[in-house]
Amino acid sequence: MAKKRPIWPPSHVTYEFVTVLRDGIKAQNRKMYEDMHSAERAYDGDIDLGIVLPAGAPSHIPSRAMAKCDGAAAHIISDFPRVDIRTPGVGSRAVKRQELLREACTYALEQLTATSEENVWSEAKFDLVLLGSACIKVVFDEDSWPDPPERGASDADLEEWRKERRSAWPFDTFTVHPGSVQVSPDRSWPHKFVIETQKRTAVDMWTRYPHWRDPQAKDKNPAREIQWVEYWDDINYIAWGDGVEVFRKSNTHKCPPYIWVGVTRGRRGLGAKGILGGAVMSQVRAEARLMTLLDLLWQLDVFPRLLANKDEASSLQDSWNTGPGGILPVERVAGDDKSVEWLDMPQLNAAMFQFLPMVQQSIEDATYNPALMGDRPTGVDYGVHQAMLIGQARQALHPFVSALNRLGSMWVNMILRYMDTILDESIQLPSGARLDNSDIDGFYQARVVFEAVSQEEDDRRVSLGLQVLNAEAESHRTVLSKYFKHENPSSELAQWGAEKVVRQLLETGEVARIAMESAGMEIAEEEIAGETKTAALNLRKRAVGELGNRLQPGQGPTLGTLRGETTEGAGA
Numbered sequence: 001m002a003k004k005r006p007i008w009p010p011s012h013v014t015y016e017f018v019t020v021l022r023d024g025i026k027a028q029n030r031k032m033y034e035d036m037h038s039a040e041r042a043y044d045g046d047i048d049l050g051i052v053l054p055a056g057a058p059s060h061i062p063s064r065a066m067a068k069c070d071g072a073a074a075h076i077i078s079d080f081p082r083v084d085i086r087t088p089g090v091g092s093r094a095v096k097r098q099e100l101l102r103e104a105c106t107y108a109l110e111q112l113t114a115t116s117e118e119n120v121w122s123e124a125k126f127d128l129v130l131l132g133s134a135c136i137k138v139v140f141d142e143d144s145w146p147d148p149p150e151r152g153a154s155d156a157d158l159e160e161w162r163k164e165r166r167s168a169w170p171f172d173t174f175t176v177h178p179g180s181v182q183v184s185p186d187r188s189w190p191h192k193f194v195i196e197t198q199k200r201t202a203v204d205m206w207t208r209y210p211h212w213r214d215p216q217a218k219d220k221n222p223a224r225e226i227q228w229v230e231y232w233d234d235i236n237y238i239a240w241g242d243g244v245e246v247f248r249k250s251n252t253h254k255c256p257p258y259i260w261v262g263v264t265r266g267r268r269g270l271g272a273k274g275i276l277g278g279a280v281m282s283q284v285r286a287e288a289r290l291m292t293l294l295d296l297l298w299q300l301d302v303f304p305r306l307l308a309n310k311d312e313a314s315s316l317q318d319s320w321n322t323g324p325g326g327i328l329p330v331e332r333v334a335g336d337d338k339s340v341e342w343l344d345m346p347q348l349n350a351a352m353f354q355f356l357p358m359v360q361q362s363i364e365d366a367t368y369n370p371a372l373m374g375d376r377p378t379g380v381d382y383g384v385h386q387a388m389l390i391g392q393a394r395q396a397l398h399p400f401v402s403a404l405n406r407l408g409s410m411w412v413n414m415i416l417r418y419m420d421t422i423l424d425e426s427i428q429l430p431s432g433a434r435l436d437n438s439d440i441d442g443f444y445q446a447r448v449v450f451e452a453v454s455q456e457e458d459d460r461r462v463s464l465g466l467q468v469l470n471a472e473a474e475s476h477r478t479v480l481s482k483y484f485k486h487e488n489p490s491s492e493l494a495q496w497g498a499e500k501v502v503r504q505l506l507e508t509g510e511v512a513r514i515a516m517e518s519a520g521m522e523i524a525e526e527e528i529a530g531e532t533k534t535a536a537l538n539l540r541k542r543a544v545g546e547l548g549n550r551l552q553p554g555q556g557p558t559l560g561t562l563r564g565e566t567t568e569g570a571g572a
Contacts, residue, residue, distance in 0.1 A: 083447070103430070465482070
C-alpha cells in the first residue's frame with residue numbers, strides 16, 4: 001500500500017495560496033491585531049478620545065500608557081538568564097552530558113549577547129508587554145562558518161581554521177514585529193509554517209535581487225514601497241516581491257526559523273494581550289478624555305471669553321475664536337445696551353474630579369501596583385508590608401515573565417536543534433570541551449529562566465535553599481543550581497567534597513601523618529601530641545598544603561563518595 005503523503009507541507013506553494021492563508025489567519029485573530037495597533041498608538045500618545053472637541057481646543061494625553069509599559073518591562077528581566085537542564089538517565093555519564101549541554105546553552109546565550117546588534121531579550125520583553133506577543137527569527141549563516149581545510153592541509157592552515165571556528169558563531173538572531181508574522185494556527189513548535197510580510201524599498205529590491213521582475217518597473221521611484229512576503233515550512237523557503245516570485249529554495253534549517261509566543265491572560269481563546277489590553281485601554285482613553293476636558297475647562301475659567309455685538313466684534317474679527325480668551329459675536333436683543341461683556345462659565349462639575357482618581361486607580365488595579373516602582377502607599381509604614389506589596393505587584397507581571405521564559409527556552413532548544421541537525425562538526429566550548437552531535441542526540445528540552453534581581457529576593461531564595469538542603473528534600477546539585485544559581489554545580493560539588501576530606505583529616509589527625517610520610521619524616525603520635533600550640537598550627541598548615549597538592553582538580557572525592565555512594569549514583 002502506498003504511503004499517504006502528509007497534509008503539510010503542500011506539494012506546490014503558490015503566492016495566491018500563501019496570501020489566502022495569511023489573510024485567513026489575520027481575520028481569525030482580528031481582535032488581537034486591533035489591540036496591537038491601539039496599544040502602539042497609545043504608547044506614542046495617539047489616543048482616540050471618543051469625542052469631538054471644539055475647533056482649536058487642545059487634547060491632553062497623559063503619559064500613563066508609556067509609563068506602565070516601560071515600568072513593567074524594566075522589572076521583568078535585569079540579569080543574565082539561568083539555564084536548567086535535566087537529561088534522561090542517571091550516573092556519572094548522564095551528569096557529564098547534562099553539564100556539557102548546560103555549558104553549550106550558556107555559551108549560546110553569551111554569543112547571542114556578544115554578536116547581536118540589538119538586545120534581543122530587551123526588545124522581546126517590550127513587545128510582550130506592549131503588544132502581548134513577541135517573535136524572534138533564528139537563521140543559520142553559512143558564510144560565517146568557515147569550511148574545513150582540504151585534505152593534506154598544513155598544520156598552520158589547520159590551526160588558522162581552528163582559530164576561525166572558535167571565534168565564529170553561525171547563528172543570527174533578531175526580533176520581528178509579531179504583527180507581521182502569521183504562524184500555523186495550532187501554535188505548535190517548531191511551527192508547521194510561517195508567513196512574514198514586511199515593507200522594502202524598490203532600490204533595496206533592485207540592488208539585492210537584480211533578477212526580480214518588478215511589476216511596476218515603469219515607476220522609477222527608489223523609495224517606492226514593495227510588499228515582501230516570505231513563506232517557510234519544513235521543506236520550502238520562498239519569497240515574493242509585490243506578488244512576483246524572487247526565489248524558491250530548500251529550507252536548510254529543516255523547520256521554520258521563527259519562534260512566536262503570546263501572553264496568555266485570563267480565559268483561553270482571548271488571544272495575546274499586552275498590559276494595555278482588554279478593559280485597560282478603555283480606562284486609558286477615559287483618563288485622557290477627562291484630563292482633556294478638565295484642562296479645557298480650567299483654561300476657559302482662567303481666560304473667559306467675551307460676548308460682543310456684531311458691530312463691535314467686526315473690528316475684532318481677527319481675534320474671533322471659540323477657545324479660551326476668544327471673542328464671540330452675538331446679536332443683542334432690543335434694550336440690551338451692553339456692547340461687550342464676559343461670558344459666565346458654568347461651575348465645574350465636582351463629579352469630574354472624583355471620577356478621574358477612580359479611573360486612574362482602575363488602571364493601577366488592572367496593571368500592577370505602583371509599589372513596584374518604589375512608591376509607598378499611604379498607611380504602609382514598615383518594610384515587610386512594602387515587600388508584600390512588591391511581591392503582589394510582580395505577580396501581575398507573571399504572565400509576561402512566563403512568556404519570556406518560553407521564548408528563551410524555545411530559542412536555546414532551536415540552537416541545540418541546529419547544532420544537532422545542521423552542523424556536521426563539533427563545537428568547541430570555552431572550557432575546552434567539545435560538543436558533538438552525539439552529545440545532543442535529539443535532546444531539545446533545555447529550560448531558560450529570566451529573573452528580576454533584588455537583594456530581598458536573593459536572600460529569600462538562598463534561605464529557602466538552605467532549608468531544602470538541611471531537610472535533604474532535594475539533591476545538593478539541584479540546590480546549588482536552583483537556589484544558589486551556581487553555573488557549574490558538579491565542579492563545585494567536587495571542590496566541596498575535597499574540602500570536606502581535608503576537614504575530616506584535620507579533625508582526626510590523619511592529615512599530619514600523611515604530610516609527614518610524604519616528607520619522609522617519622523614522628524610518633526605522642527610526639528605530635530607534645531608539640532606546642534604554635535608548632536601544631538604550623539604543622540597543620542604544611543599538612544593542608546601537602547594534601548592540596550595531592551588533591552588535584554578532578555581527582556578529589558565527590559560529596560557522594562563521602563556519603564558512601566558509588567560513582568554511578570553520584571548524580572542524584
